Each structure stands twice: as structure tokens, then as C-alpha cells.
Amino acid sequence: MAVKKNEVTGEWGFYGTITHKGKVIHRYKKRGGFKRKGEAVKAEQAYRENFDVAKIMRPSLVELVDQFLPFWKTQVKPSTTDQEEKVYKKLIRELGDKDFYDPKVLQAYINVCDKKYSKRYVEKIYFSLTRLFKFAVREEIIEASPMLKVYKDARAGEQKKEMSFFEPDEFKLCLSVIEDPRDRAMFSTLYWMGIRKGEMMGLQWKDIDFKNKTMSISKTVITINRLKENPCTPPKTKNSYRTISMPKSLIKELKDYLKVAKGFACFGPEMFVFGDDKPISAETLRRKNIHYIKEANRRGYDIPEIRIHDFRHSHASYLINNMAQNGFSDFDIAKRLGDTVETIHNVYAHWFKAGDDKIIDFMDNDN
Structure with missing residues (x-):
């Protein structure tokens, strides 16, 4: 950790790296913004104390799915995992660049799905996410599943579509x-x-x-x-x-x-x-x-x-x-x-x- 004065503006800033198990996992740099050296030192200390190492170390959605699927294939028949893979590919496309560990992000996504898809398909997406995060908890990747705070619309008043058939x-x-x-x-x-x-x-x-x-x-x-x-x-x-x-x-x-x-x-x-x-x-x-x-x-x-x-x-x-x-x-x-x-x-x-x-x-x- 270090602080540095900008000779042009006269302001102080800070920069440094954060390591985990001897490996650099994050680099940071704050250019200026502080009038005194002591202010920059305190700001850097606060930044490092609030830095969430666990969050940075979490696998991406692609990485988490890649870890999960081999396990899931040992639990169900091949045709089930083949269909599940299609759901996870969709999730990677639509959630891959978002903070998918955040319950608010997941809730917003399920809400959108509820407006676009059938109740049955939304349930498939919802339970696919639930299984994925349950696995993450079991593997100690996260402490608690964010899906515990996510709900899906029960659509209690929705009329079931009448079956079509041939006499x-x-x-x-x-x-x-x-x-x-x-x-x-x-x-x-x-x-x-x-x-x-x-x-x-x-x-x-x-x-x-x-x-x-x-x-x-x-x-x-x-x-x-x-x-x-x-x-x-x-x-x-x-x-x-x-x-x-x-x-x-x-x-x-x-x-x-x-x-x-x-x-x-x-x-x-x-x-x-x-x-x-x-x-x-x-x-x-x-x-x-x-x-x-x-x-x-x-x-x-x-x-x-x-x-x-x-x-x-x-x-x-x-x-x-x-x-x-x-x-x-x-x-x-x-x-x-x-x-x-x-x-x-x-x-x-x-x-x-x-x-x-x-x-x-x-x-x-x-x-």
C-alpha cells in the first residue's frame, strides 16, 4: 500500500495490490482527491478493510456451471442433464455479465421471465438456479444461497390454458x-x-x-x-x-x-x-x-x-x-x-x- 502526491494538482492519491494466499488478486489506484497525505492514508486503509476478498474469488457463472454439471450428471439420467444444460446456457447468456450472486439481480431476472414465459418454464429456470446455488453452498463457495431471498409469481389467479385435442x-x-x-x-x-x-x-x-x-x-x-x-x-x-x-x-x-x-x-x-x-x-x-x-x-x-x-x-x-x-x-x-x-x-x-x-x-x- 502506498500514497502519492500529484505534483501538478498538489492532491494526494493511493495505489496498491491485494493478495490472497500469496497471489495478487486485485490492483487498485485512486488518482488524487485528497488535500492532505493523512487523508489519503486513511482512505486507503478504509478501502482495503472494506474490500470483499470472497467476492473477488467467487467463480464466474460459466465457471460455476462447469463445476456443477459433472456433479449433476451423477444424480440424474442423461436426458435430464441435456435439457438442463440448455437452461444454463441461457442463464450464462443473460446473467453472465451481471452480479448473479446478488438476490436483487436474480429477483429482477425472474420478474422479467415471469412476464415473458409460461409458469412451467419459469419454474424450470427458478429451480435450475436454486440447484446451482445449493451446490455452491455445499462446496463452500458461498455461505448462503441468494435464491433464499428470491420468489417467483405463483400466478394464483391465472387461468389454465384449455387443452386442445382431436375427437x-x-x-x-x-x-x-x-x-x-x-x-x-x-x-x-x-x-x-x-x-x-x-x-x-x-x-x-x-x-x-x-x-x-x-x-x-x-x-x-x-x-x-x-x-x-x-x-x-x-x-x-x-x-x-x-x-x-x-x-x-x-x-x-x-x-x-x-x-x-x-x-x-x-x-x-x-x-x-x-x-x-x-x-x-x-x-x-x-x-x-x-x-x-x-x-x-x-x-x-x-x-x-x-x-x-x-x-x-x-x-x-x-x-x-x-x-x-x-x-x-x-x-x-x-x-x-x-x-x-x-x-x-x-x-x-x-x-x-x-x-x-x-x-x-x-x-x-x-x-
Whole structure:
């Protein structure tokens, strides 16, 4: 530490370095501003006493994420970390040059996210940050997580967006405009099996048993992995492992497409049913869906515009609305969809309520 007089202005200033464990971690310089040497000495002492060594030694957001991800990969399945990495890349882009250890900075960021994104996506960002700082506390990088002082909007009064889905007749109208055998089989699989998009992308011919009329679900594909040598990962949950029966209409569509697929150079048990040696891309699937719905409506069929995931909702709706009169239960539906009964009731509660109303109508009319 040192003080120095500016011979031109006659004012005193100070300069020096701060070390930590024998290493220079910070250099400082204050040019003038003090009339007396003693004032400069006191100012430098105060500067050094107030200097936060711990703050300077904290890793940057990039460095913290790089330390965290190897640990996180030991805690969850690969598909989860792949999706988490996308969130952390976003955080690095948007928070990297800010003091992200400051709760006020984090709160301001979450507030902006709340105005731009869905409740579910904001929760993903919020909990990704929470996990990151929990790790930092565990590694003694910081003493307490700044996320303890950050809240997200519960959006208690927000109306849940109504689910979009196809009724069976609407799906058949959509299917009627599709001529390509692969696309007919692909969208029929989504509708009549209710499997998730990634599960459909991961289907291989070895998973389809025409003799027993079943389809085995044992893997999934996420977009980030599609072009990897092995693009498949384990499915979402242990309940997702399942073998489910196929209806006659789907078997016909798959057999029609199989005749075409056998002519492909890559055809075999390992070939992806709706791809080749690699799964179909999610973007291609999305574009095809939009195209066929637009074509159906151009022909005057007036069907709803639904997303790929809404085919799963459509299947669930179809089953729930028909379970009472056909002798299967919510447990059977959950097993087919690869979910728990609790999840089915949480997601499709309004449809079960409609079924309950029908039960009351029956009881009132029967007495």
C-alpha cells in the first residue's frame, strides 16, 4: 500500500495490490482527491478493510456451471442433464455479465421471465438456479444461497390454458388428407397409442410385434441427442417402460408402411420406424403436423390446430370418455400412457369431473 502526491494538482492519491494466499488478486489506484497525505492514508486503509476478498474469488457463472454439471450428471439420467444444460446456457447468456450472486439481480431476472414465459418454464429456470446455488453452498463457495431471498409469481389467479385435442372423427378427417404411408402410420401411432413424442421418435421395428399386436416402449429421444451415435435414453419414469396393444386400424397403417420401409437400404430391426438410421427430427414432425392440419382446414374440415403433445391428450380424452361403458379403469389408462393414476387425475381432472356428472345423471334417472 502506498500514497502519492500529484505534483501538478498538489492532491494526494493511493495505489496498491491485494493478495490472497500469496497471489495478487486485485490492483487498485485512486488518482488524487485528497488535500492532505493523512487523508489519503486513511482512505486507503478504509478501502482495503472494506474490500470483499470472497467476492473477488467467487467463480464466474460459466465457471460455476462447469463445476456443477459433472456433479449433476451423477444424480440424474442423461436426458435430464441435456435439457438442463440448455437452461444454463441461457442463464450464462443473460446473467453472465451481471452480479448473479446478488438476490436483487436474480429477483429482477425472474420478474422479467415471469412476464415473458409460461409458469412451467419459469419454474424450470427458478429451480435450475436454486440447484446451482445449493451446490455452491455445499462446496463452500458461498455461505448462503441468494435464491433464499428470491420468489417467483405463483400466478394464483391465472387461468389454465384449455387443452386442445382431436375427437376421433376429427383425427380421421386429418388422416384423410395424408397420403404418405409413413406419415399416416406416424400420426396414427401418436393418436391411437398416446405415446410421448420422444417415445415415438425412438421406436424401432424391433419394438413392434405384429404377431402379438403389441408395441414396446423402452426408450426415448430428445432433440439434443438425435444425431448422436446412440440417440436413445431411458424413458421418462419407470412407469414409462411398457408393452401396449395396438388397435386394428394402426396395425393396418404400420403394415402398409412396412412394405415401403423394406425397400430402404437401412431397413432392419434397428431402423427407426419413422426415421432411418437416425430418428425423425422434432422440427420435421412439427412442420408436418401444421401442414396437414392446414390442408384439412383448407378443404373445409374445420378441425382444431393442435400440437404434437396434444395427440397424447387426445388419446387420454378418448379413453377417459369411454372407460365407464367399456369396463376399463383409470388404472388401465395410466398404465397405457406410462403414468401414475395420480398424474392422470392431476392432468385430466376436468375430464374426470365430466364423467362424474354423467354418473350423477345416470343415478338421478335411475331413481
